[in-house]
Amino acid sequence: MLVLEQVKAGYGGRQVLQIDELRFPENRISILIGRNGSGKSTLLKAMAGILPYKGEILIGEENKRFLSVSEMSHKKRARKIGLLPQTQHPVDMDVETLIMHGRFSRLSWPGRPGKKDMEAVDKACRTCGIGELSGRIVSGLSGGERQLCYLAMVIAQDPEIFLLDEPMSAMDIGHQIRIMEIMRTLKKEGKTIILTSHDLPQSFTLADRIALLSEGRLLCEGTPEELSERPGLVKKAMGAAVRRKEGEGLLYPYVLTES
Amino acid sequence: MKKDSKKFRYICITGILLLLGIFFLSLLVPNRDVSAGNLFKAFLSGPGSLKKEDITKAARLAAVILWQVRLPRASAAVLCGLGLSLSGLLLQISLNNSLLAPSIIGINSGAGTCVLISALLFPGMTLARSVLSFTGAFAAAMIVCFIASRAGISKTTLILAGVAVSYLFTAVTDMIITWHPDSVTDKAGFSLGGFSSLSSTSLIFSLPLFAAGLILVLILGPGIDLFLLGDETAQGLGLPVARWRFLCILSAALLSGASVSLCGLLGFVGLIIPNLVRMVSGSRFRVNAILCFIYGPAFLLLCDLAARQMFYPYELPAGLILSVIGVPFFIGVLLKRKKRLAL
Numbered sequence: 060m061l062v063l064e065q066v067k068a069g070y071g072g073r074q075v076l077q078i079d080e081l082r083f084p085e086n087r088i089s090i091l092i093g094r095n096g097s098g099k100s101t102l103l104k105a106m107a108g109i110l111p112y113k114g115e116i117l118i119g120e121e122n123k124r125f126l127s128v129s130e131m132s133h134k135k136r137a138r139k140i141g142l143l144p145q146t147q148h149p150v151d152m153d154v155e156t157l158i159m160h161g162r163f164s165r166l167s168w169p170g171r172p173g174k175k176d177m178e179a180v181d182k183a184c185r186t187c188g189i190g191e192l193s194g195r196i197v198s199g200l201s202g203g204e205r206q207l208c209y210l211a212m213v214i215a216q217d218p219e220i221f222l223l224d225e226p227m228s229a230m231d232i233g234h235q236i237r238i239m240e241i242m243r244t245l246k247k248e249g250k251t252i253i254l255t256s257h258d259l260p261q262s263f264t265l266a267d268r269i270a271l272l273s274e275g276r277l278l279c280e281g282t283p284e285e286l287s288e289r290p291g292l293v294k295k296a297m298g299a300a301v302r303r304k305e306g307e308g309l310l311y312p313y314v315l316t317e318s
Numbered sequence: 319m320k321k322d323s324k325k326f327r328y329i330c331i332t333g334i335l336l337l338l339g340i341f342f343l344s345l346l347v348p349n350r351d352v353s354a355g356n357l358f359k360a361f362l363s364g365p366g367s368l369k370k371e372d373i374t375k376a377a378r379l380a381a382v383i384l385w386q387v388r389l390p391r392a393s394a395a396v397l398c399g400l401g402l403s404l405s406g407l408l409l410q411i412s413l414n415n416s417l418l419a420p421s422i423i424g425i426n427s428g429a430g431t432c433v434l435i436s437a438l439l440f441p442g443m444t445l446a447r448s449v450l451s452f453t454g455a456f457a458a459a460m461i462v463c464f465i466a467s468r469a470g471i472s473k474t475t476l477i478l479a480g481v482a483v484s485y486l487f488t489a490v491t492d493m494i495i496t497w498h499p500d501s502v503t504d505k506a507g508f509s510l511g512g513f514s515s516l517s518s519t520s521l522i523f524s525l526p527l528f529a530a531g532l533i534l535v536l537i538l539g540p541g542i543d544l545f546l547l548g549d550e551t552a553q554g555l556g557l558p559v560a561r562w563r564f565l566c567i568l569s570a571a572l573l574s575g576a577s578v579s580l581c582g583l584l585g586f587v588g589l590i591i592p593n594l595v596r597m598v599s600g601s602r603f604r605v606n607a608i609l610c611f612i613y614g615p616a617f618l619l620l621c622d623l624a625a626r627q628m629f630y631p632y633e634l635p636a637g638l639i640l641s642v643i644g645v646p647f648f649i650g651v652l653l654k655r656k657k658r659l660a661l
Contacts, residue, residue, distance in 0.1 A: 104550070107553075109550055109554060133558045134556040136556065137554065137555055137556030138556070141554065142551070142553075143554075144551055148551070151546075151596075151601045152602065153600075156543075157547075160544060163541065163555045163556050164556035169536075169539065169540055170541075209551070
């Protein structure tokens with residue numbers, strides 16, 4: 060579980076985010092949705108501990124001690140939280156080397172991977188279905204393939220909580236479906252997934268819980284069913300509402316509506 | 319991956335053989351004052367041949383040249399080759415900019431200015447020379463990073479800041495040389511870089527700086543590759559980016575400072591060798607560091623050998639030979655790479 064209390068964050072002295080209270084339940088897929096500039100990425104970076112913030116961001120389980128994200132060492136935090144930023148660099152290294160970097164927080168000096176690390180990399184490749192990319196150089200891959208490789212790197216990191224910043228933006232529908240399946244697999248393995256998106260039908264389909272952000276503040280949060288019954292609020296935040304559509308074989312059972 | 323390991327082993331073995339070959343050639347190459355035979359006998363006799371009473375004048379001269387001139391010089395070339403190329407590699411990866419080098423970012427110039435200041439303030443004190451050389455290198459690096467942090471850490475800003483700081487320190491160096499010509503025994507040699515005025519004491523006093531720089535590289539090594547993934551990704555993986563980057567720059571300053579105290583303002587090595595090894599072997603730091611360890615010294619040794627032998631008894635600064643050989647070679651590699659990418 061990830062708990063936020065009185066969290067404020069910003070850039071260059073300008074505050075862009077203020078969250079009074081927000082809880083992300085464990086073993087669920089939670090999605091932050093909001094327009095561009097609503098504070099989704101800022102919130103994600105604060106939760107990952109890579110952006111300074113005021114307030115408390117705590118990781119823990121019910122009836123157990125909670126740990127503050129900002130007070131953890133870098134490696135301990137990386138073992139708890141895995142971050143996939145919005146931008147991935149097209150690096151000149153092979154896919155296996157990239158994915159092995161996900162094990163950095165679990166390696167002691169001099170950083171030589173052991174059998175356990177190799178197994179983690181293999182498992183990450185299988186989960187993401189990128190076996191055919193073995194030996195390829197990351198900079199030579201398509202955007203979708205590169206995204207899958209970076210996601211595999213974060214999976215190899217084996218954190219409890221995944222923070223994914225718009226993991227499906229700029230990807231074709233095939234890769235989007237694959238990533239959604241990966242997230243459902245991770246959830247079955249007991250992981251907590253928190254991602255950002257501004258695709259309403261996709262988010263409402265995938266999420267167990269949705270948090271709606273607007274101008275750096277939490278507008279509301281709840282299940283997709285609860286939020287689809289509050290179209291006014293969703294429209295205020297996103298410019299359109301959603302409603303559930305009944306039918307066979309629908310990829311996204313939620314559709315956009317004007318009201 | 320197996321193919322890459324085989325290629326890497328082949329490149330390493332070739333480089334080691336090349337390095338050893340050039341090293342021994344630099345010790346044993348004859349000239350009109352000393353024959354190959356006498357040099358070889360002095361080599362086999364060891365440093366003890368300097369103290370032998372019952373040897374000819376030619377044999378004693380060979381022993382002195384081998385053990386008191388050529389060996390320190392070759393050792394300094396090895397240390398400076400690996401120091402400057404590793405320094406360049408550290409800067410290029412930690413600041414994510416393949417155009418950076420200790421000579422471009424002002425590190426070498428800062429070290430050079432402080433070497434002259436030490437010659438003025440602490441003449442003959444070799445320890446002061448090494449310490450001040452590192453201080454100048456580190457100060458220049460910190461000034462560049464400070465400017466870049468205020469003006470924006472883009473590739474262009476870093477290079478512009480480095481060029482500006484480099485020019486500033488070069489101007490101060492030229493002022494010192496103009497007002498105090500005695501501060502440097504060989505102006506051209508110092509400005510272009512070379513080993514003609516090397517002393518054994520300065521070599522010994524530079525060793526702690528080289529050792530400290532190399533130990534830091536060993537400690538930082540496992541995390542350095544993460545810089546290639548971008549700061550946010552690297553932090554997410556558990557790398558304390560700001561601290562690691564600072565330590566990489568510190569290590570680069572230690573290695574460059576130590577090198578400048580021995581060979582003057584030798585540029586080019588720190589830019590070209592890291593770029594060449596990365597073209598051949600990709601971007602993994604461990605692999606590239608090992609190749610810099612081998613090919614940086616080999617290249618600098620070759621240039622120094624050519625500098626002192628080509629027009630014997632006249633000696634050119636090694637930095638001049640480095641530019642004359644290195645620039646066309648590098649342009650050739652760039653053109654070959656462009657052609658291969660276009661295909």
